[in-house]
Each structure stands twice: as structure tokens, then as C-alpha cells.
Amino acid sequence: MKYTIGIDYGTESGRVILVNIENGDIVATSVTPYPHGVITGYLKNKALGKETALQVPQDYLDVLTKSIPEVIKNINPVDVIGIGLDFTSCTILPVNEELKPLCTIKKYETNPHAYVKLWKHHEAEDEAKQLNNNMQHEKWLSRYGGRISSEWMLPKIMEIANDDPALFDEIDLFLEAGDWVVSILTGSLTRNSCSAGYKGTWHKETGYLPNETLQKIHPKLENIYETKLAGAVKSTGTLAGNLTKEMSEQLGLNEGTPVAVGIIDAHAALPGVGVSEPGTLVMVMGTSTCHLLLSDKEVLVPGISGVVEDGILPGYYAYEAGQAAVGDLFAHFVKKYNTDFETLANEAKTLKPGESGLIALDWHNGCRTPYVDSALSGVLIGEKLSTKTYEIYRAILEATAFGTRVIIELFESNGIPITQVVATGGIPKKNTLLMQIYADILQKEITVVENDQAPALGAAILGAVAANAYATFPDAIEKMATKQSITYKPNKQNEQTYTQLFNIYQNLSKYFVHDTTIMHDLHNLKGENSQ
Template identity: 25%
Template sequence: MMSSLRIPLYVKSISGTMPCMPRNAVIGVDIGTSSSKGVLVDAGSGDVLRSAVREHAVDRPGPGRFEMDARVWWREFASLSRELTADLDQDGLAVAAVGVSGMGPCVLLTDGHDTPVRPAILYGVDTRSTAQIARLEEELGAEEIVRRCGSGLSSQAAGAKIAWVADEEPEAFADARRLYMPSSWLVRRLTGAYVLDHHSASQCTPLYDTNAQEWYAPWVQRIAPRLELPPLRWSGEAAGAVTLDAAAETGLPAGVPVTTGTIDAWAEAVSVGAQGPGDLMLMYGTTMFLVHTVPGAGLLTSPALWSTVGALPGTRNLAGGMATSGAVTTWLRELFGSPDFAELLRLAEESGPGANGLLMLPYFAGERTPLMDPAARGLIAGLTLSHTRGDLYRAALEGTACGVRHNIEAIEAAGGDIRRIVAVGGGTKGALWTRIVSDVTGRAQEVRATTIGAAYGDALLAAQLAGDARIDDWNPVAEVVRPDPARTAAYDELYGLYRQLYPASADVVHALAARQHR
């Protein structure tokens, strides 16, 4: 598509000078919690040709509140795009398509001119909508919400956060006309299209009917009557093409197609081919996320999980997410004076299984699934004066591994059939964390050659939009992490203690959480 817009390259041949058409490349960009990441990928081979990162911080205006200025999303996208596309002609490359994703579900409300009326409210780590959840459950019926939407209301529900803005910031809500998430905001700026993918919409509980796969007008009118909710498409469908104005800001050629995009965890699943029946994608990131593709077309629901439509047509998911994982290890690294992560992994390896008698509940920002408890808090049990940095770091890795096992058990209790686990994300580096998770869960994990994550999944969807790209050609399996039966047996006892510790401490922890909100 774009070769007609490029100046052809020329090479010498026996018969004279002849044009050499540039190779197609695709761009994927993901707006994450702590950074935005972009990749330039060879559309044919899947090789990552260039990558770039822009780090950022989220705002925390109060306990349980996480926000971000949406202008950062576009500014970082434009910066990444300019870096990724610089001097492509010299390398014989041409951008054929662009894919996008972002953290979510987020709530960015704008007026009719696309000016944000307030900062974007982030996904389930933001727990401000507790009162709205209780009210909506009473008004609409908790069971009816699950029946129609697939999931109950929790801190992950975007619809409840919209209700919070209506209740707590009525002047801002009076000006609100449109709803965006990071991916759809980028699409709007790139193409002018106002669209949202079905998967993201299915996390706008209770505004989306997961059975009919469309906005549910009666509840939309009740909760957000002034909002003009976006038309819905599937993640890999074209939302539009790069406009002349966007091309000037980003360095992209005008006319390049852009995918509709989706939430980062679902793009991560695409990046490692974990959308087949029985697949479970396990994302090691700032938070730990699990996406299970349910065999068959039936809807499975659980009060402990999220039931959503998938990123691809005809798929349904049971999903779980821990509020923190990598966020805890980063917090520890900062407390320790920012030593290198590799050094902390070495110390954790020396600590050994069980972290010398330490047990951590990784609920440092509340907990999402399967507890659905925004007032949960982190807990480190068994501390003595003899414990070291390596013990604490090991306890964090083992605590998150126990959280993964808890979610896996909840998925299977809800009727899920996990046949394969595929790991992805920055936490797969260094091998120790994935090995601990396999030992704690007793499950093998596939690790593919490229574990960059969501941005790579965005690029794959873009390549599929531009032509024919297959995941096994792009990103073959590089290794399989298998559990050690002896360590799994030892961890069974630790996991039993893990499951006991939360209910045993919940009353005290909830009282402390209440004091933090005063």
C-alpha cells in the first residue's frame, strides 16, 4: 500500500539501473503503566528491527487513586514513532501498518472537541468507585449484572468509574461527551476515527452486553446518558488511516492503516499466540495478568474473575489480574537503594525456596482477582533480624507465584480448561521468576523467542492487516519451563499457609486500610 508513496531505491544490475522495492515493516506501540514501548518489525519475518521506550509515572492524588494525563499518551506515541521511522529509506524499509494498545480498562472522558474534562482514571489498581459499585449492584442487581455483562462489578469495571465522575465531579461530567482508552485515544489522534474494540468495551461493566456484543442502551442511559459511546470493532480490524496532520507529528506516511487496538494484556496474548482454546497467557509485568481462552463459544462466569469477549472474533475469555507483581519488586529495589535487578535475582537465588521462612501477601495496592478486595494490603510474615534483601526479594517472587496459583485454581473452578500456559513480559527475563511460578503451580510454561509483549502483539495485528503473518513463523517457542516435582511438593505447604494468611489477617488489614483513607 505504502510503496506508492515512497521514493523507490535503485540498485545496479547487469542490464542497468532498476528499482528495488522497500521491505514492508510494521509498527506496534503500547501505552503501559510505567512506560510506553514501541517496536518496528519486519512484516515478513517478525524480526524486531528497532525498539524504543519512554518511561513515565502515573499520578496518585489520594489513597486508591491512580490517574494519568492523556496528553502524555499521544506525546510519547509521536516521539516513539519519529524515532522508529527515522531514515527508513536508507534501510530499504517502508511502514505498511500501525498497531496500538494500552493499559486498561481506563476512563478518559472528553468534551465534544476531544478535550479531556479530567485526567484519565486507570484500571483496577484505582479503587475509588467502591460506593458506586455498591449502589449499582443494589439498583441493577448483582446477579443480573453478571448474567448480562459476564462479570460482576469490581475496581476493574470502567462503568463504575464513569459513575464516580458523575457523582463526585458533576461539573466535569456535565461537559463529558466521549469515552476513550489509551488505544482508542491514539486511534483518534492518528486517524480521526472514534471507535473502541469489543474486548475493551466488555470491561466497561455494566455498559456492555457480552451476549449481544453491543452497548446495553438501558444501562448506558441510566449511568452515562450524555456520553456518545464509540462504535465497536474487533482489535485487528482497520480503524482508519493516518491523516496528514498525524503524519506531520509522527513521521508516519499518510494513508497507512491503523488497527482498532485493544487492552495491553490481550495484545500480549496475541504476541505469543495464546488465543487457542485452552490457552492461558501469563503476563509478567507491573501487574500479573492471566487470560484464558475458553474452549467453545459458551460464556463462563465467576464472581472471582472477569468474563470478557476476546480480542479476536468468536473468542471468549476468563481473565484474572493481580493488582501488583513487578510493582512490588520495583518497590523493593527502590527501598534497597536501587541495586541492579540482576543482583537482586542473584541474591534471591541464593536465598532458596521458601525465602528462609518468609511469606509475602503481594496485595500492596489491594487485590483484584480472585479476592476482589480493594482494601487488602501487603503483608510480610515471619520477619526476623536475620533476613536479608535476597530473602525479601525471593518472598516477593514466591508471593506473586502463589497469587498466580490462586488465580489458576479459580479459573478451573469456574469451568476453565487450561491446556497450555504461555509466559510473556519483562519478568520472564532472568529465568528465576518463571521457574518459581512453575514450581509453585506445578505447571509448565512455554516461553517464545520474543517476549517484548503488547507492542509486539500490536505489530503482529498490524502485519495481519497489511498481509499474511503467522505467529509460529514470527515468534517460535524458545523454551519450556517445567516444574521440579520435589520443589512443587515443598511449595504446597507454603501455598497452604499463603491461603490461610489472608483470611486470618483480613480484619486487622481492613482496619489499617481504613486509617489510610482518613
């Protein structure tokens, strides 16, 4: 019996699974929470910006040294034939020429720019606006829906260049955290095509942005792809290298074990749930939702997060869109009202669509698709003194479903058909009310994959292909992907009311984006008064 290891790095913890390559059975699982969690508010008693989200890179190595020995304790390490890894993105860290994170060097340990900037670090919003304003007529920007997010590589690098140019000059490399871990495992620098394409402006045919374009964006970016972003880009799922002797001793694995090129966490879910061809929209639902879709053609769709050739599976263009607040919005609501999900769900189930008289916008962490603007905020319309907590909860569930419908209609209106919707992650498996609401609002059947470890399984599949256990991705996916699922069918009786509510949702969205500056004015006032 042979196995691969799938490593899934999320926002709060890392998950490691041991997978039987013959049938995809998950033999063992271990989760290691990050000891330092997400650093906000203060760093070593130093106040941070309100939109700052940092992490400590040693936490990622702890996942390897704690969880890998745990999952392989009952097998012979020689039977582990490959390792695959996914990572939440865009999560970047600055390192020196030895790949040592700057935050681990004493003179930088109180400097927030020396730490990992997590994907939801939004302090680079001004830099993103500057980039977008300077580049609005550039053709390459159309591949990313016409706007770059503050969550992405270049704005975060520009933030450091603006705030601390001396530190910027001392940084040898900026790395995606997933690429850093793979490089530590193999002893050689590798950048993955998924992160480079979606978050780093890389294109398979044209490569990175030309230097004259970079100079227009920011003078500090001159030659950055030959210097601080140097390193060959390799296709996701190919061989990055082999496990070093040092790391093999720490992990209890054989030296030379093949390690696959990394992938973004949500994107790894697509092979994990069994998708290997166009037409299926995969919703990876966690703290945020990532919407992924394969196609045999490249279309420049406004407002999406990107289209990358071979971005997930070779031979296809892969599209990404997303919603910035889903699971963390629900969790925030439960904490705010000091209640629990089960109570809310039981009460919210009694409501008919539209009965509460409420509608919400789900922009509590900004809007990713289609407006790509982290300064946008949540809205609740229709609340009265008689409004119940569970009525607001249902309106928030519906709002996230309306946000997904916007994304589906965006793709379909641009000639990219969606014949099937698949949902994965812990939320769809647990929240049956939510998934029925999605089916009713989308008026499409939704298949919920029973396995909530799809990204880790997808990473393990990449590890199997990189180790040549399978000749092609379709072969590996057919054997190893999750097969258990349940299906939610749309209730036609709710279609008309939800269409009315969706039209209201769209009108509200257009008003706050195009007809007023209220949200940006409030965001700016908040920033001014927090200094």
C-alpha cells in the same frame, strides 16, 4: 520489504516498533517516556487523594510524534502498510465534542477529574462497592466474576458524577485512552471490543447494560451509552480507519495508512507470543500480571476479570484474570531495603522452600483475582529478629506464584483446562529464580518468551491483519509471532513443601477475606485520617 508499526502504551512510557511482516523481525524500536509520568500526591499544588493516579494525554501524542519518525528513519514510508496499537486499561479521559481533553482547557487545568484516570487509579472504590451491592443479583455481573473493580469504566465515571456533577455534565465523551489515540490518528471515533468488553460491561450479543439497570446503579448514568459513551464498538484487529493527512504530516507516514482497532496492552501479548488457540495460559508480567486464556466456550468463572467473545482473537471466548502487584512489588521491596535484584537473587537461591519460615500475601496493591478488592493489603507471617532481607524477598516471589496458582486452579475447577503456561514481559526474561519458583509452585512447565516486546509485536500483528496483509489471525501469528523461548521444568522434590505452603497461603487469604475485617478497618482508618 513491507512493515507494520506496533505501538505499546504502558504505565510510564510508550514503545513503538517497526516489524517486518514476512517474518516478525523487529527492525527498529523507540521508547518515549511520558514527560509528566504518573501524577500522584499533588496536581499543580493541589492535594490529591491517596489512591489517585492521573496522566496528561499530550504525553501519549508525544509517543507518536517522537518514536514513529525515529523507527522509520531508514525506510521508505510507503513500505509501512499498517499500524496497530495497544494501551494499558482501564485508562479513561473526558473530552469535548471535538475530542479535545478537558484538562487542556484552561478553566479545567487544575481539576483532577479533567485529567486521564490511569488504570491504577483506585479512588472509585466506594463507587465500585455501591455498584456491586446494587447489582449482586444481576446475571450480567457473573461474566466479570461477580464483582466490578474500581479500576473499570463505570466506577471511575461515577466518581466524577459524585465529586463534581457540574464537570460531569459538561463532558461530551468518556474515552478509553487507546480509543482516543486511534480516533486522533483516523479522525473518527472508534471503541475497541477488548476494552469495551472487559472494562466497559459490553457484550457481543446483548450490547451494553440496559438503561433501567444503569439508573439503578446511579441516576447520572441514565442513557450514558447513547451520550457520553456513544460510539460504535468494533472488533479488535479490524480496520478502525485510515491515517489522516494532518497526522501523516506529523508522523512522516503516508496519508491513508490503515490503522487497526485497538486492544488492551496485556491482551496484545497473546498473539505476540504465538498463541492462536485454546489451552495456553499467557502470563503478561509487568508492574502487575495479567493472565489470559482462550476457550471455545463461555463459562461464568467467579472472581475473574471477565470473559469476552472475540475479546482478543475472533472465534474464541477470551478470559482475563490478574494480580495487581508483581513487578512494582519487587521494585518497591528493592527500594525499601536499599539493595539490588542481583544480590537478593543470589542470596535467595541458597534457600530451600520453607527454610525461611515465612509466607506472604501479595496484595500490596489490592487483590484483583479472585477477590476483586483494592482495599486488601499485603501480609508477612513468620518474621523474627533473625530474619534476613533476602528471606523476605523470596517469600514475596513465592507469594506472587501462589497467587497465580490460585488463578490456574480457579479456571481448571470450572472446566477450563490449561495445558501450557507461557510467560512474557521483562520480568520473566530477567528473573530466572522467579520463573523456577513459579514452575515448582505451579508444578507445570513454563515457557518464557525471549522477546519482552510481545504486546507491541501483537499490536503490529493486528495492524497487518487490519491492512489485509494476512487473511486470518492464525496465518499472521504463525509468520510474525515470537519464536525464541526457554523452558523451566518443575522440580518434583519441591512439590510437597510448596503444596503445604500453598495451603497456608489459601488459609491466610480466606481468613483475611471472610473471617475478619482487619484489612478494611485499617484501610478505612487510613482514609479518615488522611482528610
